[in-house]
Amino acid sequence: MSEMRRVTAICNGTVVDHIPAGKALQVMQMLRVDIGRSNPISLVMNVPSGKAGRKDVLKIEDRELTQEELDRLALIAPNASVAIIRNYSVAEKRQIELGSELVNIARCSFWNCITQNSREPLPHKLRVISADPLDLRCSYCGRSQSIEELAESIL
Amino acid sequence: MAALGFVGGQGMSDLITMDDLTNDEILEILDAAERLLPVANGDVYAPLLQGKVLGNLFFENSTRTRMSFESAMKRLGGEVVNLSSVGSSVAKGETLYDTMQMVDGYSDIAVIRHPRQGAAQYSADAIGIPVLNAGDGAGNHPTQTMLDLFTIRQAHGSLEGLNVVLVGDLRYGRTTHSLSHALVRFGAKLTLVSPESLRMPTEIVGDLQSHGSDVVESENLAGAIADADVIYMTRIQKERFPDEDEYAKVAGIYKMTADDLAVAKAGMIVMHPLPRVDEIDPSVDSTQHARYFQQAFNGVPTRMALLCRSLGVEVPEEVGE
Numbered sequence: 261m262s263e264m265r266r267v268t269a270i271c272n273g274t275v276v277d278h279i280p281a282g283k284a285l286q287v288m289q290m291l292r293v294d295i296g297r298s299n300p301i302s303l304v305m306n307v308p309s310g311k312a313g314r315k316d317v318l319k320i321e322d323r324e325l326t327q328e329e330l331d332r333l334a335l336i337a338p339n340a341s342v343a344i345i346r347n348y349s350v351a352e353k354r355q356i357e358l359g360s361e362l363v364n365i366a367r368c369s370f371w372n373c374i375t376q377n378s379r380e381p382l383p384h385k386l387r388v389i390s391a392d393p394l395d396l397r398c399s400y401c402g403r404s405q406s407i408e409e410l411a412e413s414i415l
Numbered sequence: 416m417a418a419l420g421f422v423g424g425q426g427m428s429d430l431i432t433m434d435d436l437t438n439d440e441i442l443e444i445l446d447a448a449e450r451l452l453p454v455a456n457g458d459v460y461a462p463l464l465q466g467k468v469l470g471n472l473f474f475e476n477s478t479r480t481r482m483s484f485e486s487a488m489k490r491l492g493g494e495v496v497n498l499s500s501v502g503s504s505v506a507k508g509e510t511l512y513d514t515m516q517m518v519d520g521y522s523d524i525a526v527i528r529h530p531r532q533g534a535a536q537y538s539a540d541a542i543g544i545p546v547l548n549a550g551d552g553a554g555n556h557p558t559q560t561m562l563d564l565f566t567i568r569q570a571h572g573s574l575e576g577l578n579v580v581l582v583g584d585l586r587y588g589r590t591t592h593s594l595s596h597a598l599v600r601f602g603a604k605l606t607l608v609s610p611e612s613l614r615m616p617t618e619i620v621g622d623l624q625s626h627g628s629d630v631v632e633s634e635n636l637a638g639a640i641a642d643a644d645v646i647y648m649t650r651i652q653k654e655r656f657p658d659e660d661e662y663a664k665v666a667g668i669y670k671m672t673a674d675d676l677a678v679a680k681a682g683m684i685v686m687h688p689l690p691r692v693d694e695i696d697p698s699v700d701s702t703q704h705a706r707y708f709q710q711a712f713n714g715v716p717t718r719m720a721l722l723c724r725s726l727g728v729e730v731p732e733e734v735g736e
């Protein structure tokens with residue numbers, strides 16, 4: 261675990277490890293930890309990892325991410341591992357789960373989808389056709405979603 | 416593959432995409448439509464849907480589809496209420512959700528046509544009464560596919576093993592996409608005839624081939640006529656093209672005349688979802704092959720069968736007796 265020493269251990273908070281290399285910024289965006297908060301965040305990118313070649317690691321201090329928040333990561337980092345840290349040690353490990361449908365996590369990116377009218381009240385729903393490779397389709401219009409675009413359409 | 420239409424938790428009674436129907440269900444509906452033919456053409460009166468009200472919601476115009484649903488409902492003794500979107504609450508910016516709540520209260524079944532894709536599934540999720548999709552943007556139009564299948568089976572007795580030639584705009588046309596998906600489920604062979612710029616999208620062609628079907632692409636209509644069992648012509652729509660020049664290159668590229676059909680098999684039929692522009696010359700109308708007006712009429716018995724199915728009304732073996 262030599263790469264973990266690149267950033268100091270945190271006292272309390274959440275560590276998201278094994279993020280695909282280069283995706284940590286998108287992960288931050290999806291977790292919405294990049295805006296409106298003052299928690300210290302450490303980010304390491306492109307560190308060598310036996311398992312995945314290279315990986316990114318994200319440490320968020322003084323905040324324990326909920327399962328619901330973490331499940332958002334299934335979109336870009338389905339194999340990330342998550343540890344909740346309390347008093348410098350791992351208190352809980354959490355798995356990211358990709359359900360069969362993502363409800364109100366991201367909006368469909370198709371310009372002519374009925375859900376583009378922001379006043380329509382029904383939830384945004386994306387159906388999981390396949391987890392690997394990730395294939396998501398809007399439950400209303402049926403369009404396949406580009407994962408890059410989805411990061412921009414997080415609710 | 417999976418039934419997109421079932422996602423919203425609605426019942427068996429909606430029809431949003433062709434994926435909502437199994438092959439057996441498709442054949443059952445076609446059988447029921449055949450039994451309803453004498454009702455559709457007015458020879459027999461069978462008030463199977465008496466007391467039922469259809470809400471016809473056309474957020475964009477489609478005279479043929481709207482009228483055939485209306486005719487189907489009325490021939491079966493039902494009533495129709497129409498939404499006219501001009502000057503209504505819709506024009507005042509009402510959400511689709513709110514409009515559908517109103518329709519839920521006024522009718523027993525809703526038919527919706529909407530310019531936005533996904534509108535039919537959204538409506539089905541929003542209300543409890545059955546919803547039939549009559550076209551959502553570039554998405555699905557399953558009742559058109561059903562009437563096309565009905566017309567083909569009526570002429571050939573079966574859907575299996577036919578050589579169906581699809582001609583024209585195969586790139587944007589949802590009609591041909593949906594029909595070709597349905598046909599390969601029944602083992603049809605497809606010949607796709609289009610100009611290079613309007614070829615069927617490669618992912619759709621791949622999808623069709625993955626069903627084990629024989630799919631041939633060509634730019635040449637004349638060479639495809641002799642072996643065809645069905646020639647399905649479509650209109651090349653001007654509004655699909657970014658500029659006049661691109662349109663001019665392909666406009667009028669396929670013009671079928673009666674003379675072209677001299678090499679055709681006796682039982683070959685020519686279909687078209689209509690309206691046509693100049694892709695089928697009027698000289699074809701009087702040949703034994705022309706089937707497009709019959710096809711338009713077939714919208715009535717097919718939609719009758721679909722209305723009955725969604726409303727849980729059995730079509731008797733002997734209608735009107």
Ligand SMILES: [Zn+2]
Pocket residue numbers: 368369370373374375398399400401402403533
């Ligand atoms: Zn959509």
